[in-house]
Structure formats: C-alpha cells, structure tokens
Amino acid sequence: MSDIVLITGATSGFGRAAARRFAEAGWSLILTGRRAERLADLEKELSDKVAVHTAVLDVRDAEAIKGVVAALPEGFRAVKALINNAGLALAPEPAQKADLDDWHTMIDTNITGLVNVTHALLPTLIETGAGASIVNLGSVAGQWPYPGSHVYGASKAFVQQFSYNLRCDLQGTGVRVTDIAPGMAETEFTLVRTGGDQAASDKLYGDTTPLEAEDIAELICYTVSLPAHVNVNRLEVMPTRQAWSAFAVDRD
Ligand SMILES: NC(=O)c1ccc[n+]([C@@H]2O[C@H](COP(=O)([O-])OP(=O)(O)OC[C@H]3O[C@@H](n4cnc5c(N)ncnc54)[C@H](OP(=O)(O)O)[C@@H]3O)[C@@H](O)[C@H]2O)c1
Numbered sequence: 001m002s003d004i005v006l007i008t009g010a011t012s013g014f015g016r017a018a019a020r021r022f023a024e025a026g027w028s029l030i031l032t033g034r035r036a037e038r039l040a041d042l043e044k045e046l047s048d049k050v051a052v053h054t055a056v057l058d059v060r061d062a063e064a065i066k067g068v069v070a071a072l073p074e075g076f077r078a079v080k081a082l083i084n085n086a087g088l089a090l091a092p093e094p095a096q097k098a099d100l101d102d103w104h105t106m107i108d109t110n111i112t113g114l115v116n117v118t119h120a121l122l123p124t125l126i127e128t129g130a131g132a133s134i135v136n137l138g139s140v141a142g143q144w145p146y147p148g149s150h151v152y153g154a155s156k157a158f159v160q161q162f163s164y165n166l167r168c169d170l171q172g173t174g175v176r177v178t179d180i181a182p183g184m185a186e187t188e189f190t191l192v193r194t195g196g197d198q199a200a201s202d203k204l205y206g207d208t209t210p211l212e213a214e215d216i217a218e219l220i221c222y223t224v225s226l227p228a229h230v231n232v233n234r235l236e237v238m239p240t241r242q243a244w245s246a247f248a249v250d251r252d
Contacts, residue, residue, distance in 0.1 A: 002050065004079050005224070006030040008059055008117055009086030011038035013187030014137060017217035018083055023050045025221055030076055032057040032068065033086065051075060059086045059113030065120045081133045081224040082121045084114045084159075089141075089152040089193040103151040110155035115162070122175075130174035131228035135220050136163045138181040140236060144244060156181070160234065167233065176231040178223050183238030185211035208241045 005022050009015035011033035019031055019042055028051040031039055039054040046052050053076045055068040072079075087110045090102035114136060125132040141149045142156030163179035170177060190201040204210075216237070223232050 001075075001078075002026050002028045003081070004028045004030065004076055005081040005083060006032070006079050006121065007083040007085060008032050008057070008113075010042060010054075011035045013189060013213050014182075014185070014216045014220070015083070015085040016042060017213035018085065018220050019046065021214070021217040021221045023052075025225065026050060027081075028076060029053070030055065030072065030079065032059075034058050059117055060108045062112075062116040062120075065116050069120045069124070077124070078128055079121060079124045080128050080131065081135065082117065082125060083220055084117055084134065084136045085220075086113055086117075087137060087155075089189065091150070091152075092148045092193050094148060095150040098150060106151045106155050110152070111158050114159060118162075118166070125175045126170070126173045128175075132173075132175045133224040134163075134166065134175065134177045135223055136177070136179050137216075138163070138179040138234075140181050140183045140238060142179075142181060143236065147248075164233065167231070174228065176224075176228075178232045179234045180216065180219060180223070181234060181236040182211055182216050183236075183242050185213065185216060185239075187213050209239055210242075211237065211239050 005027045007015050007018055010019045010031035019029055022029060023046045029046065031042055031052065031054045033039055034056060036056045039056065043052045043054050053073060057064055057068055088106065090106055091098035118134060125134065136159050138159040139156040141153035142160045145153060160179045163177050166177045186205040190204050191198065194200045219235055219237065
C-alpha cells in the first residue's frame with residue numbers, strides 16, 4: 001500500500017507543486033483548499049498516476065476539519081505525512097496603516113488554521129508512528145524582521161516555535177516535525193498579499209531569480225522521505241540572489 005499525504009492549500013503555489021511531486025513519488029494524495037474547481041483540476045491531472053481524494057476545506061473551520069478527517073475514505077485513513085501549507089500574507093503596508101481584519105485573517109489562517117489541522121491529525125499520525133511527519137510552512141519572516149511583515153512574520157514565528165514544541169511532546173511516538181522556512185518564492189502569494197495587483201507581483205519577482213514552487217515541493221518531499229530516524233528541525237531556504245540587508249537608521 002502506498003504512503004498517504006494530506007496537503008492543505010493544494011490549490012496553488014507550494015501546495016500544488018507538492019501534490020505533483022508526491023504523485024511522482026507514488027504517494028496517495030489527500031488534497032485540500034477552498035477552491036473546489038482547482039482541486040477538481042488537480043484530481044483530474046493526477047488521478048491517472050496515484051489515488052487522489054479531495055476535500056474543500058477552510059482551515060479556519062475546526063469542525064469542518066474534524067468532518068474531513070472522519071470522512072476519509074478507506075485507503076486514505078492512515079495518513080503518514082501532514083503538510084501544513086495553507087497560509088497567506090495580507091496588508092503589505094506598515095502596521096499603523098494595516099486593516100485589523102487583515103491581521104485577524106492572517107492569525108486565523110496561519111496560526112489557528114495550522115493548529116486546527118494539526119490537532120485533528122495528531123491521533124492518526126501517532127498511530128502511523130515511525131516515519132510519520134508533520135511539515136509546517138513557516139517563513140524567513142518568522143525569524144527576520146522587515147517593514148510590512150508585522151503580523152505575518154509574527155504568525156510564522158509561531159509556526160517555528162510550535163514546530164519545535166511539538167517535537168518535544170511527540171518524543172517517543174516516532175512522529176517527526178519540520179519547519180520549512182522559505183524566502184522569496186514566486187507563487188500567488190504576492191497577488192494575494194496585494195489584493196490582486198499583478199504589476200506589484202511581477203515587479204517583486206522581476207529582474208531576479210526567485211525560488212519556484214517546485215523548489216520547495218522538492219524539499220518537502222525530501223524531508224518526509226528521509227529514513228524514519230532522521231528529523232529535520234528547520235530548513236531555511238532563500239534564493240541565491242536574496243540576502244539580508246543593513247539595519248535601518250532614522251537620521252535627522
Ligand atoms: N511564496 C513565498 O514567498 C512564501 C515564502 C515563505 C512562506 N510562504 C508560505 O508558504 C505557504 C504557501 O504559500 P504560497 O506561496 O504557495 O502561496 P499561494 O500560491 O497563495 O498558495 C496559498 C495556498 O493556501 C491556501 N489557503 C489560503 N487560505 C486558506 C484557508 N483559509 N483555508 C484553506 N486554504 C487556504 C490557498 O488555497 P485556497 O485559496 O484555494 O483556499 C492556496 O492553495 C503559506 O503558508 C505561505 O505563508 C510563502
């Protein structure tokens with residue numbers, strides 16, 4: 001029987017690329033996201049290769065997640081890898097100009113949503129035992145501050161610490177936990193962050209070489225495919241052409 005992976009946010013970016021990469025590796029796929037049409041397209045694309053189950057899911061809805069887990073069909077229940085990928089940044093402006101609703105949406109998705117899914121899948125992953133994995137999508141923004149990162153970066157700092165703390169509690173169960181923290185990667189991320197501003201997205205990713213969704217998908221699949229005794233705690237990865245900058249100093 002093939003291994004089973006559950007991916008949140010499989011309708012775009014890293015999640016969709018990960019679905020394709022896991023299919024290549026022969027895993028059975030549980031693909032979730034809010035956009036039903038995209039899930040259907042992906043199922044159509046991949047179901048010739050591997051078994052695919054899709055579920056429309058908003059990770060902010062804890063009851064819906066329980067429902068999805070309880071309704072997993074035979075053959076999809078023994079989940080071996082959970083990829084907590086669904087997430088978003090909003091409000092690129094400074095904190096003092098940001099909309100409070102946007103802050104709440106980031107907290108509800110990146111923190112509450114990730115916690116909801118993890119809590120619902122923990123019993124299954126523990127039952128799977130040795131070799132099971134949780135991969136959480138953090139960000140360089142969780143470690144390194146920059147203007148306009150306010151709640152987004154803070155939510156990813158939560159992801160890192162939650163990942164580390166989970167490792168402590170899961171000691172002895174065989175379940176591994178990894179925080180993958182990418183830098184700039186070209187996906188729909190900036191379109192979402194800017195409310196659909198294609199020019200802003202093109203400008204950010206233009207004239208340089210950002211990470212591609214496939215780069216992160218490769219790392220996700222690699223991490224969970226390592227021998228059961230190997231736990232990657234955190235993987236921080238940037239484009240070669242991205243690095244840190246100097247401290248900002250306010251001068252007269
Ligand atoms: N791209 C980057 O530069 C970058 C860097 C570091 C970390 N990350 C992180 O990587 C993850 C994936 O981002 P991406 O770059 O692939 O962006 P993306 O292309 O915008 O994909 C985000 C995915 O998250 C899903 N999603 C958002 N809100 C959701 C909700 N409430 N419930 C369920 N699914 C939801 C979206 O699906 P639906 O809209 O269909 O629900 C979509 O599939 C995020 O956690 C992001 O913070 C991205």
